[in-house]
Amino acid sequence: MRAIDVIVKKRDGGALSREEIGFMVDGVTRSAIPDYQISAWLMTVLFRGMTAEETAWLTDAMVDSGARVDLSDLPGIKVDKHSTGGVGDKASLVLAPLAAACGVPVPMMSGRGLGHTGGTLDKLEAIPGFRVNLSIDEMKAALRRTGVAMIGQTAQISPADKKLYALRDVTGTVESIPLISASIMSKKIAEGIDALVLDVKTGRGAFMKTPEASRRLAASLVSIGQASGVRTQAIITAMDAPLGRTVGNAMEVAECIEVLRGGGPSDLVEVSTELTIRMLLLGGVASDRADASRQVAHAIASGAGLERFRRIIEQQGGDARVVDDLTRLPAAPHRHVIRSEREGFVQAVDAELVGLASVALGAGRDRVDDAVDPAVGIVVLSKPGTPVRVGDGVLELHYRSADRRDAALARLGSAVVIDDVAPPPTRLVLDEV
Amino acid sequence: MRAIDVIVKKRDGGALSREEIGFMVDGVTRSAIPDYQISAWLMTVLFRGMTAEETAWLTDAMVDSGARVDLSDLPGIKVDKHSTGGVGDKASLVLAPLAAACGVPVPMMSGRGLGHTGGTLDKLEAIPGFRVNLSIDEMKAALRRTGVAMIGQTAQISPADKKLYALRDVTGTVESIPLISASIMSKKIAEGIDALVLDVKTGRGAFMKTPEASRRLAASLVSIGQASGVRTQAIITAMDAPLGRTVGNAMEVAECIEVLRGGGPSDLVEVSTELTIRMLLLGGVASDRADASRQVAHAIASGAGLERFRRIIEQQGGDARVVDDLTRLPAAPHRHVIRSEREGFVQAVDAELVGLASVALGAGRDRVDDAVDPAVGIVVLSKPGTPVRVGDGVLELHYRSADRRDAALARLGSAVVIDDVAPPPTRLVLDEV
Numbered sequence: 001m002r003a004i005d006v007i008v009k010k011r012d013g014g015a016l017s018r019e020e021i022g023f024m025v026d027g028v029t030r031s032a033i034p035d036y037q038i039s040a041w042l043m044t045v046l047f048r049g050m051t052a053e054e055t056a057w058l059t060d061a062m063v064d065s066g067a068r069v070d071l072s073d074l075p076g077i078k079v080d081k082h083s084t085g086g087v088g089d090k091a092s093l094v095l096a097p098l099a100a101a102c103g104v105p106v107p108m109m110s111g112r113g114l115g116h117t118g119g120t121l122d123k124l125e126a127i128p129g130f131r132v133n134l135s136i137d138e139m140k141a142a143l144r145r146t147g148v149a150m151i152g153q154t155a156q157i158s159p160a161d162k163k164l165y166a167l168r169d170v171t172g173t174v175e176s177i178p179l180i181s182a183s184i185m186s187k188k189i190a191e192g193i194d195a196l197v198l199d200v201k202t203g204r205g206a207f208m209k210t211p212e213a214s215r216r217l218a219a220s221l222v223s224i225g226q227a228s229g230v231r232t233q234a235i236i237t238a239m240d241a242p243l244g245r246t247v248g249n250a251m252e253v254a255e256c257i258e259v260l261r262g263g264g265p266s267d268l269v270e271v272s273t274e275l276t277i278r279m280l281l282l283g284g285v286a287s288d289r290a291d292a293s294r295q296v297a298h299a300i301a302s303g304a305g306l307e308r309f310r311r312i313i314e315q316q317g318g319d320a321r322v323v324d325d326l327t328r329l330p331a332a333p334h335r336h337v338i339r340s341e342r343e344g345f346v347q348a349v350d351a352e353l354v355g356l357a358s359v360a361l362g363a364g365r366d367r368v369d370d371a372v373d374p375a376v377g378i379v380v381l382s383k384p385g386t387p388v389r390v391g392d393g394v395l396e397l398h399y400r401s402a403d404r405r406d407a408a409l410a411r412l413g414s415a416v417v418i419d420d421v422a423p424p425p426t427r428l429v430l431d432e433v
Numbered sequence: 434m435r436a437i438d439v440i441v442k443k444r445d446g447g448a449l450s451r452e453e454i455g456f457m458v459d460g461v462t463r464s465a466i467p468d469y470q471i472s473a474w475l476m477t478v479l480f481r482g483m484t485a486e487e488t489a490w491l492t493d494a495m496v497d498s499g500a501r502v503d504l505s506d507l508p509g510i511k512v513d514k515h516s517t518g519g520v521g522d523k524a525s526l527v528l529a530p531l532a533a534a535c536g537v538p539v540p541m542m543s544g545r546g547l548g549h550t551g552g553t554l555d556k557l558e559a560i561p562g563f564r565v566n567l568s569i570d571e572m573k574a575a576l577r578r579t580g581v582a583m584i585g586q587t588a589q590i591s592p593a594d595k596k597l598y599a600l601r602d603v604t605g606t607v608e609s610i611p612l613i614s615a616s617i618m619s620k621k622i623a624e625g626i627d628a629l630v631l632d633v634k635t636g637r638g639a640f641m642k643t644p645e646a647s648r649r650l651a652a653s654l655v656s657i658g659q660a661s662g663v664r665t666q667a668i669i670t671a672m673d674a675p676l677g678r679t680v681g682n683a684m685e686v687a688e689c690i691e692v693l694r695g696g697g698p699s700d701l702v703e704v705s706t707e708l709t710i711r712m713l714l715l716g717g718v719a720s721d722r723a724d725a726s727r728q729v730a731h732a733i734a735s736g737a738g739l740e741r742f743r744r745i746i747e748q749q750g751g752d753a754r755v756v757d758d759l760t761r762l763p764a765a766p767h768r769h770v771i772r773s774e775r776e777g778f779v780q781a782v783d784a785e786l787v788g789l790a791s792v793a794l795g796a797g798r799d800r801v802d803d804a805v806d807p808a809v810g811i812v813v814l815s816k817p818g819t820p821v822r823v824g825d826g827v828l829e830l831h832y833r834s835a836d837r838r839d840a841a842l843a844r845l846g847s848a849v850v851i852d853d854v855a856p857p858p859t860r861l862v863l864d865e866v
Binding site: 003007034043046047167314 | 475
């Protein structure tokens with residue numbers, strides 16, 4: 001088999017065979033096919049697409065490029081959650097302890113933030129001492145002890161994805177639903193989970209800007225999951241404004257603790273609860289939606305979720321006292337409040353611009369190897385729909401240096417729109433697949 | 434400027450600026466942009482195309498990647514000819530001496546055969562001693578002396594094309610009209626010519642399989658030529674069957690000498706004459722088509738064309754006695770005749786299969802660095818339209834080893850089609866642009 005023939009077949013609109021797809025992925029993994037042929041192939045896939053069958057084969061081949069974790073010796077239906085990436089999206093830190101507190105084993109492997117979106121690992125590492133680099137054995141031990149582990153991907157998981165993603169990132173081939181789907185699902189399937197809940201974001205701050213594109217991605221992801229024996233559900237949620245009130249690693253941890261204490265902003269509570277309910281149903285620990293909903297509410301009200309988060313932090317080497325004392329989290333030395341220059345209602349807080357501004361502050365990274373500053377970030381003082389008067393605070397920057405503050409202010413530009421009339425109410429959970 | 438932004442712009446259907454195109458070509462030439470980004474970009478160009486303006490800028494940038502020969506100190510309007518590649522297409526060896534004999538300076542830079550198509554340099558080198566690697570100064574001296582030089586491209590001519598072509602060849606991005614156009618025209622413009630006649634082949638043995646595709650390529654080539662101040666004309670000619678009776682380097686030289694002696698197969702005579710007429714008109718040595726036609730006929734009848742060919746061979750170190758004695762050309766030790774198994778009329782002789790079979794014999798190359806055997810080849814004993822009886826010879830293989838003969842026979846398969854009724858007459862020169 002020759003790479004050029006596979007490229008030409010896809011270029012001319014053909015559907016590739018399992019063998020052809022396996023040949024390309026194996027060539028990537030073993031560096032047996034040169035990058036210039038892989039990138040040409042990726043571009044043909046971007047233009048021509050892939051059938052559901054091809055996408056499933058691609059995912060399989062990527063799973064097979066590395067190890068597949070075997071969690072079958074652990075009891076229970078193991079359920080993970082994945083989000084396609086948002087701004088201020090910290091739901092994982094809420095739902096993992098809640099689902100575990102309700103009896104669902106959660107072997108969660110997450111990623112780091114890149115571009116304007118944040119990542120669960122960066123948030124967890126804002127807790128002093130928290131270790132995300134557990135081995136598979138440590139992960140299993142953690143699952144046995146507390147029913148949950150929150151870790152980063154090990155190098156053995158889908159090495160083909162690592163190489164393909166690096167190449168896609170520099171060749172304009174990121175924006176392809178089959179490639180995105182296979183990338184996400186290969187890593188999730190290799191984790192050894194039984195079921196998966198997906199939060200596919202849509203809107204200005206999301207990778208997919210329209211509900212239609214998000215629905216197509218969701219359908220593709222669910223189809224791959226089912227084909228691989230992983231029970232998969234997806235919800236599509238709005239990502240026009242940041243989720244919750246905070247964007248920045250330590251302040252997002254604090255916000256999650258508030259939710260686990262029974263407080264927190266309503267949008268974050270709604271998304272986290274919705275995802276947890278679905279995890280309970282997939283995990284077989286709730287008889288129906290009403291039962292699941294009751295269990296989640298109880299896990300919050302009883303403090304069981306918060307207690308489970310404390311144990312997660314302890315078992316992964318972090319300072320669990322943050323759960324009772326938020327001042328133990330890193331904090332930035334300076335604050336700057338952006339105030340409204342007019343009276344009216346907040347119409348929009350642009351999630352992408354806020355995300356980019358938080359990267360400028362140091363909360364995220366432009367390049368994979370950038371370090372992040374856990375303390376800095378942005379607080380949304382006035383969420384969309386809020387009435388404001390002249391001088392009211394709209395955004396609050398927590399920053400370390402004036403340079404970075406100014407860079408963030410420059411990026412924020414027209415992030416917040418204020419107008420005379422109240423904006424129409426919007427829904428958060430838009431659809432399910 | 435970043436390569437990724439140029440890739441994404443073209444991927445999304447945008448028209449690139451002169452600066453963006455120059456940036457990519459310069460990045461290729463200096464190896465400053467990695468191959469995987471160049472190949473991704475080439476694939477976007479294949480899918481999205483380029484405007485006439487973009488294609489002209491691409492050509493310009495490729496010309497500027499190397500040296501541009503200055504022939505302005507030589508008198509006359511310098512005219513070259515280029516063919517997009519065919520099987521048995523040896524017209525250059527006929528028209529260069531004819532046009533020069535009629536007073537048109539012909540600075541001809543040609544290529545080698547690749548795949549199933551032949552190349553002028555390989556044919557010339559079948560003449561014992563013939564040197565195609567003249568320096569630019571030697572080329573100019575030859576032009577002054579005999580009005581014609583037939584050489585290979587020097588390394589200084591469009592180095593970007595060399596790199597781009599190597600990459601296109603292995604990434605499925607050869608078949609793009611803007612990329613093909615810029616590749617051809619950058620080399621021709623860099624030669625320092627004033628005018629150019631193009632023979633765009635169409636059909637089974639051609640790169641472009643349909644007249645429509647050939648017309649689009651011809652229009653693109655002519656448009657680039659005009660934009661660069663090179664007066665350019667194109668004719669579209671049929672390449673379903675081999676041109677003339679022979680496919681193989683030494684035997685093709687012999688066939689050209691026959692045409693210059695006033696004989697030779699009518700299709701080769703027709704295409705060579707048509708192209709020469711246009712060279713005379715562009716070169717300003719004929720007042721009109723009738724005048725040009727008369728001059729070409731006279732150059733053949735008087736022996737002036739043959740005499741000019743003798744001088745070309747002499748000045749480039751070859752054994753000019755081949756002009757009088759064809760047995761001085763290399764000949765293969767063995768022959769094998771394929772005979773008709775039925776009575777009827779030859780409907781088709783598949784140029785591509787005959788070309789591939791001649792490569793199997795050793796007359797052409799599958800890879801750029803393969804050596805060719807000047808002596809071997811295939812004679813078309815029965816051209817399309819010929820009536821045949823059982824046992825009549827159809828093709829004759831001139832071969833060196835039984836292995837290669839058998840490989841050629843395997844490739845020939847159904848190359849020759851014979852049926853009861855005479856095929857409809859076909860035209861050779863199909864269109865002009």
